[in-house]
Structures are given as C-alpha cells and as structure tokens.
Amino acid sequence: MPAGLLGIEGLERAEIEALLARAKDFQSVQHQPLKRSDALRGKMIVNLFYEASTRTRTSFEIAAKRLGADAVSITASGSSVTKGESLVDTLNTLGAMRPSAIVMRHSASGAPHFLAKHLPTPIINAGDGTHEHPTQALLDARTILDRRGTLEGLRVAIIGDIAHSRVARSDVHLLSKFGVDIVLCGPASLLPPELADLAPGVTLTTSITEAIRNADVIMMLRVQLERQHEAAFPAGEYFRFYGLRLEHMDLAKPEAIVMHPGPINRGRELSSEVADSQSSVILNQVENGVAVRMAVLEKVVG
C-alpha cells in the first residue's frame, strides 16, 4: 500500500507530532508576503471530491499551490461518475495520468481504504463517510496547541451528532493518543454506547452541562442533516438541549476555547454570541487547515 494518509487511528503519536510541528513552520509562511515555495514543484495533486465541500477542497488546493505543486480539482457531478463508471475504474483512470497523490472525499466510509488496496497512487483521505477526516483532526490539534501549548491533561468535550461525525472519530483517535480526557455528548440516538470503546479516555454523556463542566476545549459538531436517515431527535428542540450558548461558558474553564469544523449553523449548534466571542477559534481552525495540509502533502508527496 502506498504511503498516503487514510486516517488518524493507524498513526503513531510521533508521526502526528512531526506533522503538527511541520504545520507550525508553515503557519509563518502564510504571513509572509510571498507565500509560495517550490518544495513540491512539478508534483501533481488531484483533488477528487465525491461530496460537496468548499473549505476542505479549497484548503487542499491552496496548500498544494503554496508548495508549488499543480492541483486539479474534480467534483463528482460533471465527471465520469455520472456516466456509471465504478469508483475503481475512475481511480485507475486518474492513476494512469500519474498524479503524485489523490486527495479524496467520498460519502462512503472506507472508500479510500478500499481504493488504497488496489491503487499504486498515494491517497489522502479528505473525509470518508462517517468514518475519518484526518486533516481536520490535525488542524484541530494544531489549533488547540496554539492556544494551550499542550494536549496532555486537557478535557475536551465534543458535542453534537457524534454518530455521523467523521470529525469526532478522527479527533477522538488523535486526542486519545495524547492522553486527553474526552467527553462525547449528544442525544442518545446520536451517541451509540460503543463509542466509549473507540479509544482510551473516552466517556459519554447525554447532558451538555455535564460535558462542558471544567472543559478546556468545547468542540461543537455540525448537525448533519444529510446523513440523517431518520428522525434521530424530535423536531425543533435540538438547540434547546444541545446548542451551545454563552451561559454554558461559565461551566467551562475560564480560558476554554470553542471550536467548530464548519460550516456553522448559527442558532442551531451554537448561538451567534458564542461563535463571535473571544473564546471562538473557528477561523483559526480554517487558517490552520492550510498549514496542516501543507505538512501532509509535503510528507506524502515530497
């Protein structure tokens, strides 16, 4: 299997640390007037997105270009997908054009893992179904480190539709490797009990106040309406019980930060006041997305 990046679960802590350190180097590059290097000059990155995405795709594109690589983005609509070609055939076709790596987002969990077994091209997982979103976890970790300097010993609450969240899974795997105390919170229909066994250090609660109490980091998840195949919670009352409001912040540690993988739904997962508060690091996450993806591309392709 070529060395791509399929998920966080299989990574060693040292590999994660190396990526996060390299991402820190790239943070400063972003503040220089000339942001482009030629570390990956002549390399070709294909962004293959089978699912709508603005920020992740753009972030990968910018990361590739800042490293001097060429980037081509393909979205599922308007490609051979609509002509009935199988995923393997599509990827083999793209692979035959000899890209240096394929960045892939797909609505099916495990799609990149399945392809990695059949393809010589390295694959970078940009989100597979409800499974993993490794670069999101890396940028989340980078963002926490920027504020708190360490992950060890922190208490991180992840709140929302955990069942359908690839972000939550990748974050749990990453944070667990650093000894973080992780609380997963959501209504029981979106919080399968088996999540407690996902990684060491995970506890579950259906109470948002319990989750937030003494938290250093509060990660709010988007309510994934597109992945709900049934009514997983009663209509109209999600925000009342699982939305983050300013008064909740009194329960958390004074220096606690609020994160969200975006796109945010104001008034659904969190109030506007929280989203715009000093605690919010949501835009820092976006900024770190580019730096982290530069580190990943450099490692995989460089």
Added chain:
Amino acid sequence: MPSILIKNGRVIDPSSNTDTVADVLIEDGRISGVAPGLSRAGAETIDAGGMIVAPGFIDMHVHLREPGFEHAETIESGSRAAAAGGFTSICCMPNTKPVNDCATVTSYIVERARKYAVVNVFPIGAITKGSAGEELSAIGTMKAFGAVAISDDGQPVTNSRVMRRAMEFARSYDIPVIDHCEDPSLSAGGDMNEGPHAVRWGLRGIPAVSEDVMVARDLLLAQVTGARCHIAHISTRNAMAMMAHARRQGLAVSCEASPHHFSLSEDDMAAYDSSYKMKPPLRSACDVTAIVDGIASGVVDAIATDHAPHAGSEKMQEFERCPFGIIGLETAIGLALDGLVATGKISLNRMVALFTTGPERVMRLGKGTLAPGADGDVTIFSADAPWTYDVNQSFSRSRNSPFHGRGFRGGPTATIVAGQVVWRRS
C-alpha cells in the same frame, strides 16, 4: 448403469442410527445394501478407508441466480460447487429474475436442473408475487410443479397480515414457510452488525433486534396458524432463545444456522472487506456462542450455507454499495468439522444429521438416508485430512468468500448422486 461399491468407510447414517465400518453398494441409482464385506462383480469400487460415508448432504438454502443473474451463477455452476462441497441436494431460493413466483418459473428451474445440474435441485417458490410482500403467489400450483417450500428470502414480508395468510395457505398445502427474519424499518441502510466495529468504521448497523422482532412475530404467527415455519440463517442469541421456547411449546417450527454464523463474528471482519458482508451480518462473539450452543443443544435443525454468489465487479465497490452474501457450498463441511466437531461441541454423527435428517425433516425431499431402496446419493468426506480452500479454483462463477486461503482439517472427498460420482477430490 454401473454399480458403485464404497468399501471400508465409517458409515454414519442418522436416519437409522448407523455408525459402523461397512461397505455401501449402489445399484441402478439406488442404495442396495449397507453391510461389511459386500462385493459385486463389475462394480466401480471406491476405497473409503479412513473416510466417513454418509447419506448425500442437503443444503436447504442456496442462491443459484438462474434465471436472470447468470453472470454470477447458473444452475449448472452452482450445482458443481455443491457437488464439490459434498452436497447431493440443494434447495434454491426464488430471488431470481424473474422471481420464482409462479409455475412457469418453477418449471423452468426444474427443467434446467434436469438438463444441467449434477446434483438434485429443488426450487423454493416466492411467498408473494415478485417477493413484493403484497399479493400471495400461486403457492399450491408452484408446489404441484416442484416447489418444496415458500420464502421471500431477502425481501422479508413486512405486512403481518400477508404473512399470516401465507402461513395459513402453506399449512393447507403442507409446505414449509422459510423465513428470512428482518424488520427492514430497523435494518434499512445497514451494512454490518450494529456494534463496536460499525461505530469505529463509520458504517451503519444492522441491529440484532431487527432480526429478533421478526422471529418473535413469525413464531407467534406460526403458533396461530399451525404452519411449519422455518427460521433461516438464525444469527442472534435472542432469536435462538425464542426458537428454543417455541420448541418447548411444541410448535411445528425449525431453524437453520449458516457456517459463517457459527464460525465468524464481527471481530473477524477485515475493515471494508466485502467478502464479510452478508445478511444477517456477522454478529457479536456472544451471538456466535449462542448459535453454537443452539446447534449443540438440538434447537438448530440444519446447517444451510445461504450460498449467495455475486460477480467480482459487484463486490469491488465501496462497502456500502456491495451486495450482501457470500458463497459457501464448498467450505460448509470444513467449517462444520472445524467449528463444531473438532471443538467438541457436537459429535460427528450429529454433524451428519445436521446435513441430512435435519434438513430432510424440514423439507421432506425424500432424501437423507442410506436405507435400502433410497436414492443413491452419498457424501464421502474425511474428518481430518488437511486441505486449503482456494476460491479461485471454485466451481462457482463467483469468488466472494471470506474463507479463501483458509486451511481445514477434513472436508468432502467424493460426491455421488443417483449412483454417479459427480465429484472427487483430485
């Protein structure tokens, strides 16, 4: 037709409580004698020393894909895989295209089988037209044309009233109802067992309770109607407990277990490997223990493979897009020996019963015995010879097996149907 004399095997025939070293003579396609020291001039002699000689094995649950899906399997290729797995009789599910929901399709299958199958093929008719769960098929007519049971396998009848009526007709026509128990409103969209691995891999779960509620419903309907209801591929501990309870109440109900459900749990799955994707899914280790215990305690009547061929390209997709099912004819005896006999859970005699008298009691095919005059169907197998399964050598047209490359101790060595050797291990 030349006679066949099978010499010196350990003859195990649960239909007559036979377990002795003896010879078996087949003449004119029928069993003519089981006794030590038989001889017959001109007979083809098979040395079965060290082997088990048993009535031909019955697999009451296979998918042959013909008509309609011949790229995945045909009656001929499936029957050859059956022979290579030690089976002399197979019952094929109606989810073909068209669905076997009328005498025309039933007759077509019977006729194709007569021409091309190397083992006995018994069609199972659909409960409802098109297996759509609404209008009952012509159950009695299909039976008259050769259907031995009815089932909407894979398309469970969700309407309880339709199921009740089907059971009432089935009882009137004295034909078993084979029940794939799944409440689709609980299982829809699921790809594997609901449990820790599904959560870890981000795959949607098929909860055990989706099977349990239908087993409960249909055992109750069987009680109300008096129908012979047979629970297919039982896979959960609650279903097994309900089945045992129904048995104690004296209902005319029965059940089968599939080799993969007593051999593998969800813990054995390789992530996103569609060779492990089937319905019911591989369950928890607790469920596997319950299935094995149910087999050992006698609650389970039969081992049936649910042989479900799918063409390679169909299984070479995103996991959630891959169809359910694995092939199983050629590995069933090996798995039963490994998982049930070698582990001391059941005796060799009980294992033979699960492949012969057990399914015969449910299906009433007139098979599963070495009594004089019975059809000359014989399965010869080794209980200890090592071999390795190479799915690329399979007689099936499909390759979807999680057991490729697995080593076994014991497996089929020769299969005889109506006095003809239709397969021998080379």
